[in-house]
Amino acid sequence: MIKKILVANRGEIAVRIVRACSEMGIKSVAIYTDADRHALHVKKADEAYHIGSEPVTGYLNAHNIVNIAVISGCDALHPGYGFLAENPELAEICARRDIKFIGPNADVIRQMGDKVQARNAMIAAGIPCVPGSDGNLAGVEEARALAKKIGYPVMLKATNGGGGRGIRRCDSDKDLISNYERVISEANKAFGQPEVFLEKCVVNPRHIEVQVLGDSHGNVIHLFERDCSIQRRNQKLIEIAPSPQITQAQREYIGNLGVKAARAVGYENAGTIEFLLDQDNHFYFMEMNTRIQVEHTVTETITGIDIVQEQIRIADGQPLSFRQEDVQRSGYAMEFRINAEDPKNDFLPSFGRITRYFAPGGPGVRTDGAIYTGYHIPPYYDSMCMKLTIWALDWEKLLNRARRALNDMGVYGVKTTIPYHLQILNSAEFRSGRFHTGFVEQHPELLNYSTRQPPRDLAAAISAAVIVHRGL
Numbered sequence: 001m002i003k004k005i006l007v008a009n010r011g012e013i014a015v016r017i018v019r020a021c022s023e024m025g026i027k028s029v030a031i032y033t034d035a036d037r038h039a040l041h042v043k044k045a046d047e048a049y050h051i052g053s054e055p056v057t058g059y060l061n062a063h064n065i066v067n068i069a070v071i072s073g074c075d076a077l078h079p080g081y082g083f084l085a086e087n088p089e090l091a092e093i094c095a096r097r098d099i100k101f102i103g104p105n106a107d108v109i110r111q112m113g114d115k116v117q118a119r120n121a122m123i124a125a126g127i128p129c130v131p132g133s134d135g136n137l138a139g140v141e142e143a144r145a146l147a148k149k150i151g152y153p154v155m156l157k158a159t160n161g162g163g164g165r166g167i168r169r170c171d172s173d174k175d176l177i178s179n180y181e182r183v184i185s186e187a188n189k190a191f192g193q194p195e196v197f198l199e200k201c202v203v204n205p206r207h208i209e210v211q212v213l214g215d216s217h218g219n220v221i222h223l224f225e226r227d228c229s230i231q232r233r234n235q236k237l238i239e240i241a242p243s244p245q246i247t248q249a250q251r252e253y254i255g256n257l258g259v260k261a262a263r264a265v266g267y268e269n270a271g272t273i274e275f276l277l278d279q280d281n282h283f284y285f286m287e288m289n290t291r292i293q294v295e296h297t298v299t300e301t302i303t304g305i306d307i308v309q310e311q312i313r314i315a316d317g318q319p320l321s322f323r324q325e326d327v328q329r330s331g332y333a334m335e336f337r338i339n340a341e342d343p344k345n346d347f348l349p350s351f352g353r354i355t356r357y358f359a360p361g362g363p364g365v366r367t368d369g370a371i372y373t374g375y376h377i378p379p380y381y382d383s384m385c386m387k388l389t390i391w392a393l394d395w396e397k398l399l400n401r402a403r404r405a406l407n408d409m410g411v412y413g414v415k416t417t418i419p420y421h422l423q424i425l426n427s428a429e430f431r432s433g434r435f436h437t438g439f440v441e442q443h444p445e446l447l448n449y450s451t452r453q454p455p456r457d458l459a460a461a462i463s464a465a466v467i468v469h470r471g472l
């Protein structure tokens with residue numbers, strides 16, 4: 001049995017993995033850069049190793065990280081999401097050094113990380129895909145010819161993309177020509193790889209994804225779907241399970257399709273198959289993420305299954321703890337990504353010291369965070385600093401509970417997306433449970449709110465005054 005795990009990540013997901021280890025009686029080892037000396041994952045893990053002064057590259061140095069795993073006596077490594085999570089070389093280095101990689105094998109990571117190869121594998125397996133290129137584009141002329149064949153609008157996408165970057169919609173030849181070089185340069189900059197491909201743009205789609213789990217004994221199951229249609233610039237803001245937008249028959253269909261897709265590539269460990277649902281109720285494969293996802297919490301909340309613990313058991317060679325027919329769900333869950341950003345200022349990252357943090361609580365509330373009062377959010381990393389996951393028995397109660405919890409929560413000192421989430425919750429369209437990926441762009445008026453947060457110094461002054469008043 002795995003006894004000690006190196007957590008090759010930072011922030012809330014590192015904390016999440018440490019929590020799973022702790023419940024399983026497994027020791028955890030954190031890594032940190034200078035900028036993360038006071039980070040929560042360092043405080044929560046059993047041991048922590050400094051990986052240098054470079055804020056970002058430290059978390060990207062696979063050889064160094066695996067070395068630390070070996071030296072500290074770990075027998076496994078969890079990559080989290082982002083950083084090296086979908087880097088096949090990390091999985092290979094782990095295999096060579098006899099460290100169990102908590103994820104699928106390097107070949108599957110490589111295959112599914114390449115969106116063109118992934119599409120081709122899915123087409124071969126009989127999974128519906130939107131029409132598009134069967135290889136990387138050789139040049140803008142090839143792109144134009146293909147766009148003419150499949151019809152505008154089309155999407156130009158970075159073949160190795162992730163995190164919503166390197167994706168552009170093109171409505172005409174003119175668009176395609178002006179976006180072509182831009183997407184290549186974005187892809188090069190963000191992913192170090194210039195390859196791009198093209199696929200038909202699904203107009204006003206819903207983003208529906210299926211959580212799958214596969215073990216080393218050939219068992220593959222799904223844990224239902226998540227609806228991630230509330231996005232800004234192709235990045236998820238709110239995720240919901242189950243989707244309020246599909247029928248039970250569609251739910252069964254898409255769950256089975258997810259399992260079929262995972263089986264087709266011999267998938268092992270936790271993974272997500274992302275689909276688009278068009279206005280005529282057709283599902284199309286979009287991509288597969290070969291790692292734990294940010295929004296796994298909503299699935300855990302409705303099923304009661306700890307996906308991170310399941311990942312660890314799978315990597316340990318144990319069979320899945322559940323058969324498909326054992327997986328039950330109850331109620332609805334919704335996750336809010338609380339980003340340290342100023343929505344009113346084009347979601348500009350807002351880093352700095354958290355002068356006060358009040359965690360929300362009460363029934364049906366879960367937080368996964370990496371902040372605390374006095375913590376300085378460093379400017380080098382993702383701006384997501386907290387996730388709020390709400391559960392309730394039905395959709396209406398969920399909306400009310402979510403509003404209550406967001407109001408309950410206090411993050412002072414930096415700007416956050418909390419007031420913007422409250423605006424979305426007030427929107428009749430959102431509340432109706434019918435929305436597509438264009439929702440945020442189509443509702444600029446949701447940004448017209450007055451900030452309820454007192455300015456940072458005032459917040460500190462008020463709490464100081466309260467303490468004096470109470471004679472504490």
Ligand code: ADP
Nearest residue numbers: 081082083160161162163164236293294295382
């Ligand atoms: P999820 O699908 O889990 O919701 P996101 O797409 O939001 O994940 O990505 C989670 C994190 O991983 C983000 O910080 C994102 O920027 C990062 N990320 C995802 N894919 C890549 C990639 N291919 N290259 C670099 N960073 C990535």
Ligand code: ADP
Nearest residue numbers: 155161162163164165200201202207234287437
């Ligand atoms: P990433 O790897 O960055 O997560 P995805 O391929 O999953 O990239 O796409 C991210 C988002 O971009 C989707 O959730 C969807 O909103 C939008 N998108 C991607 N491809 C298409 C498409 N063909 N048609 C319409 N929207 C798309």
Ligand code: MG
Nearest residue numbers: 163164274287
């Ligand atoms: Mg995606």
